[in-house]
Amino acid sequence: MTVDLHRRAVLAGLAAGAAAAALPAAAQDAPLAKPIPSSGERIPAVGLGTWITFNVGDDAGLRDECAGVMQAFFAGGGRMIDSSPMYGSSQAVVGYGLKKLGGPKTLFSAEKVWTSAADGRAQIAATKTLWGVPRFDLLQVHNLLAWEAHLDTLAAMKERGEVRYVGITTSEGRRHGEFERIMASRPLDFVQLTYNPLDRDVESRLLPLARERGIAVIVNRPFQQGSLTQALEGEALPGFAAELGAKTWAQLILKFIVAHPAVACAIPATTSVAHVKENLAAARGPMPDEATRQRIAAHIADL
């Protein structure tokens, strides 16, 4: 009897041990998903930007390359793709990729209005045609151009169920004062702004305000359009990067960004399948706490 009980205990212990070992591994494999405060929906913390990288015109070869990037993006669990009428042919190229991939269901479409007050609806309709989607998940007023009129339009569209979320964008630290006033006074689901270990201006007011107002934050220019990662090339990663599972500077930078409690999603842009996989991998594994985030920023600033 005691031998059987002992054997059962050993087997139970082994099973429990195996389950315990499996749980952290499963948790580590699942990419970080951050909440959108206004709805509670969670989205993967690393998305895909399309400024410059997707503006390839009618070049068939380059369009297929972009479709390849999108394929790897969706396969890796990515959801948010962000574009704008300002980005030349990027919208059309996104639409080409979506069509080629058969309209991935996990897509979270983020687009922008970038025109005079009177032409918002027409531009949105044109953008919808380029993407080939029935409606957008998120529409944002690009760089605050004619924002009062466009926010009214977008609010009305949201009321009618023609868009799920509404937001505004800025970049490179521009118009933060006005941004703050709009965030404080208008109902917004999202704001998009620039944030990375060197461009930290938003930490003082905009990111805390976003948390306070329940506004999800999308981060653009995580790598300063490539110049930050290029400048760091060849520099050894700090020792603590390995503990975070960051194998490259891009991954360390993305972890710094998406670990901020206010940030919902960062949207690095790339033409490389290898880079899109590398970027998505940053959302997996351990995330830095606040102290470690400060260490990351200090380390990069010192270099």
Next chain:
Amino acid sequence: MSEWWTYRPSDFLLFSPRVYWRQFELLNAAVWPAQLATVAIGLALVALVLRPGAARFVRPALAALGLLWAVTAYGYFWTRYATINWAAPYAAAVFAAQAAALLAAAALGRRPAPLPDVVTKTGATALVLWGVALHPLLAALEGRRWTSAEVFGLAPDPTAIATLGVLALLPRGAQFALGLAPILWLMASAATLGVMGSAQAAVPLAAAVFGLLLILRPDRL
């Protein structure tokens, strides 16, 4: 556009260098062997500038140039560059207007071209020769595929450069009128290439300055 001072030129560059140079690669592949015809026209222009005494060829030369500016307006700006740069249709309009002006000069020009002196002739020949024969070599020099060469009569830079050389054969007033668009385009191109980080930016800039000096040069030293 508020806070305009915070915008860098690179903020207006919508496309990567790779996409920019591939345009010419695709253009060349699409129109081959038209390059043979445009270069042949270009070589005839070199011959004309070298022997400007053959004044009766100046008007056909202007007509040919007018045609090539129209070809560049449509074949490059309207159908290719416009797909990646929303400012390209404006440049297409400028090139189309220049084409019309050159054709008008070809049709209406009455005064025979004054014989330029040796310095003017040398400068003019250098510009036409560069546009027709040397500019395409920049692709290889910059480490790009030779198939992305910018060819006279199809790509804007060499077309504008060679045109500035031919304009030296015309009366001063016509030089000013017909030289404005090439010079403005070459400066815009230099700015674009400079923002792209291309060393080639020096070429259109130098050609614009050189062409302007040639136009402003007094008839007699």
